[in-house]
Amino acid sequence: xxxxxxxxxxxxxxxNSTIRLVPARFCWRRNFLSQNIKFCGPLIAxxxxxxxxxxxxxxxxxxxxxxxxxxxxSIMRQAxxxxxxxxxxxxxxxxxxxxxxxxxxxxINKHLKCRARMVNTFEEISQVGTAxxxxxxxxxxIAEAMEGVGKGGFCIVSEKKNCNIxxxxxxxxxxxxxxxxxxxxxxxxxxxxxxxxxxLIHENKISNKNVVKHILGPNAYKRPxxxxxxxxxxxxAGSLVLSPAxxxxxxxxxxxxxxxxxxxxxxxxxxxxxxxxVVTGESDFIFLPTMLGSCKEAVVSxxxxxxxxxxxxHARIRSRCEQLRSAIKLSTSDYERKLLExxxxxxxxxxxxxxxxxxxxxxxxxxxxxxxxxxxAVKAAVEEGILPGGGVALLHASKELDKLQMxxxxxxxxxxxLQHVLKMPVYTIASAAGFEGSVVVRKLLEHDNPDIGFDxxxxxxxxxxxxxxxxxxxxxxxxxxxxxxxxxxxxxVPLQDSRVT
Numbered sequence: 077x078x079x080x081x082x083x084x085x086x087x088x089x090x091x092n093s094t095i096r097l098v099p100a101r102f103c104w105r106r107n108f109l110s111q112n113i114k115f116c117g118p119l120i121a122x123x124x125x126x127x128x129x130x131x132x133x134x135x136x137x138x139x140x141x142x143x144x145x146x147x148x149x150s151i152m153r154q155a156x157x158x159x160x161x162x163x164x165x166x167x168x169x170x171x172x173x174x175x176x177x178x179x180x181x182x183x184i185n186k187h188l189k190c191r192a193r194m195v196n197t198f199e200e201i202s203q204v205g206t207a208x209x210x211x212x213x214x215x216x217x218i219a220e221a222m223e224g225v226g227k228g229g230f231c232i233v234s235e236k237k238n239c240n241i242x243x244x245x246x247x248x249x250x251x252x253x254x255x256x257x258x259x260x261x262x263x264x265x266x267x268x269x270x271x272x273x274x275x276l277i278h279e280n281k282i283s284n285k286n287v288v289k290h291i292l293g294p295n296a297y298k299r300p301x302x303x304x305x306x307x308x309x310x311x312x313a314g315s316l317v318l319s320p321a322x323x324x325x326x327x328x329x330x331x332x333x334x335x336x337x338x339x340x341x342x343x344x345x346x347x348x349x350x351x352x353x354v355v356t357g358e359s360d361f362i363f364l365p366t367m368l369g370s371c372k373e374a375v376v377s378x379x380x381x382x383x384x385x386x387x388x389x390h391a392r393i394r395s396r397c398e399q400l401r402s403a404i405k406l407s408t409s410d411y412e413r414k415l416l417e418x419x420x421x422x423x424x425x426x427x428x429x430x431x432x433x434x435x436x437x438x439x440x441x442x443x444x445x446x447x448x449x450x451x452x453a454v455k456a457a458v459e460e461g462i463l464p465g466g467g468v469a470l471l472h473a474s475k476e477l478d479k480l481q482m483x484x485x486x487x488x489x490x491x492x493x494l495q496h497v498l499k500m501p502v503y504t505i506a507s508a509a510g511f512e513g514s515v516v517v518r519k520l521l522e523h524d525n526p527d528i529g530f531d532x533x534x535x536x537x538x539x540x541x542x543x544x545x546x547x548x549x550x551x552x553x554x555x556x557x558x559x560x561x562x563x564x565x566x567x568x569v570p571l572q573d574s575r576v577t
Contacts, residue, residue, distance in 0.1 A: 148467060148501040149555050155500040156563045159493055169486040176490020177560055180477050184498070185553060187476045188469060191526065192461030192549040193541075198223055201454055204462060207544045208453035209446045217243050218447075218454050221428035229426040231455075233447050235440050236431045241447070246372065247393065248384040248427035249349055251342065253304070253330050255376050267377045268328055273300035275350045275369040275383075277343050281307040300326035302374050304343060307331055328376050338415045345423045348396045351388040384427055397424050456548035464540035465547040467501025468529040471520055474498040497559065505532055 163173065195201055198219050206215030221231045224245045236242075255268070282305050308329055332339035347354045352369025372385020386393060400420040407413045432447055434440035463469035474495045482488040502520060503513035509532030516530050519537065529540035540546065 148470070149558060151500050151504050152497050152555065152559045153562050155497045156493070156559050159496055160563050163489055163493060168489050169484070172484045172486020173490040173493070174564065176482060176484075176487030177494055177563070179480060179482075179487060180491040180494040181556060181560055183476055183480055184473045184494075184556060187473050188463060188549055188552060189460075191469065192463055194461045195454075195457045200462075201458065203544050204457045204546055204548070205450045205454050207465060207546050209450035211446070213241065214447055214450050217241060217430060218450055221245070221430060222454060222458065225426040225428045228421040228424060229428065231428040231430065231451055233430045233432060233444055233451065235444055236433045238433045239435055240433055241443070242431045242433075244429040244431060245426055246384055246429070247349070247386045247390075248382060248425055249346060249422050250380065250382045250425065250427075251332075251346075251422065252379065253332050253381050254378045255328050255330055255381075267375060268326075270300040270302060270326060270328065270374040270376070272370065272372060273302045273326075273374050275302045275304065275346075275352055275371060275374075276355065276367065277347050277350075277352060277369065278303065278305035278355045279340065279343065280356065281305065281309065283309040300328070300374075302328050302330065302376070304330045304332070304346065328374075330376065330381055338419060341415075341419055342422065345396060345419055346383070348388045348392050349386045349423060350383065351386070351392075382427070384429075393423065453548050453551065456550035457546070460549040460553075462541075462546040463549055463552060464527045464529055465545040466529045466540055467505060468520065468527070468540050468545075469547065469552065470498040471502045471517065472526040475521065494560070502530065506530055509533075509535075511535065 164170065195204060201222055202212075202215040202219035204215070205218040206212050209215060218231070221243055224243075225231060230248075230250065282303075332342070336342075343354055347369060350369025350371055353367045355367055370387045371383045372387075373383075375382045375384070397420060400416055400423070404413055404416045404420070407416060430447055430451070432440060432444045434443050477491050477495045480491055482491060499517050503517050506516040507513035511530075511532065520528060520530060523537070525539075527539050527541050528537055529543075529545060530536075531538045531543065531545075
C-alpha cells in the first residue's frame, strides 16, 4: 500500500512546472537522479536531511570524489555548522566550546594514527588506487608506477589523443629553480613545456650578449633553448628580448636558488644527465656543439623545473651515482652527507607519466581528474597509512570520545558536537541509499570489529578493508582539521567579536 501511494505521489506535477514531487522517503529505489527533484512532506529533524534536501550535493559527496579525494567534507561541514549554530544560540561559553573541540580532535587524531595500516605491497597500493578511482586498471597502473619510480621518484598525469591509459617510465631531475626570463611565442601559459630542447649550463653570470647568439646560430627557429645560469646582465637580457632571431625562438633562462649551497655540484650532475658540459668562462668564447646538452622534455614554471628523458647515457649516470655513494661513505660531516644524499636522490630519480586518453575532450578531462584523485590518494596512503573507508573509521573513533574527562559543560558540549559530526558520513550514505541511517549507525557501533562497514549497494555489513573500501589517514586528518577550522572561522570567531563590541 505504501509503495502504491508513493508511486501515485511521484506522478503528481504542479501546473506549468516540470518539477516532480516525491515523498521524503525513497527507500524502494536505489538509483535516482537528483536533477529536477523537489522534496516535500515531513522530514526527520536531523542535519543530514537538510543536506539531502539538495540531493545533487549529497550524491556528489557520498558517491563521487572531489578534487582532493575528500569524500565527506561537505557533509561534515554542514553538520558542524548547523549543530554548532544551535549550540552557540543556547548561550554556551565559546571558549569552553573551542577547548572541548580541540580536546576531541587531538584524541581522534591519536586514535586514528594508532589504527592506521601502512601500505607497502603492490596489491595494497592497487587496492587504494582502485578504491579512489573506481577503476581496477587505474589502480594497477598507479601501483606499477609507484613500484617503478621508488621512494625518490614521482608520478605525473598527462593527456594524449588516443583512447587508452598508458604508463611511461623515464629518468628525470626535478629542481626548485624557476625561470627569470623566458621568450615564448604563446605567453598565456604560466608553465612552459619544451619538447626536445637544447640545454646550456653556464656556471657564471652571463654578461656577454654574443654567447646566446653564437649558440642559437643555425639552430634558431628549430629547437628550444634552456639556459641554466647564475644570472643574466640587464644588457644581455635586453638584447635577447629585442633580437629578431631570439624573439622567434623559444628561450628560457633558469637561475638556481641563491641560498642553495650545493648548486654548483647540482649543475655538474645536470650536465652529465643532459649529456652536455658546464661552461665556466666567457672571454674568447668559442661555441662547440658538445657544450650543449639535451633532453626529451623540460617543464618550467616560476618556482620549479623538471627535466625528463636524459641524453647523457645510462652508463655515465650510473657512474656518477656510484661516485656520490662513495663520497657519502667517506664523508665525516653530517651536513655534507645530507647534501650529497640530496644530489644522489635527484640524479637517480625516475618519473612515471600516466598518459590518459579518451574519445572526446570531455572524456579525457574526466579520466584525467579520476587518475589525479587516485594518485593523490595513493601518495597519502603510502605516506601515513590507510583506514577503513565509508566513514567507518570516523564512526568508531567517536566512541573514543566517551573516555575523555571534561572540566566544564562547554567542553562537554564541544566534544559531543564533534562526536555527532563524526557519525554523519555513515548516516548520510545509508540514508541516501534508502536505508535508515540511525539504525545503520547503531548497528555498526555495536560491532566489536572496527573494520566492519555498511555496503549501501547490497545492503549488507561487510569488512571494509577486505572489500577495498579504504581511506588514507592523511586525507581524513585534513578533513577533520578543515571542518573544525571552518566552524571556528564561520561561527565562533564572529560571535566572539560581536560580544566584545
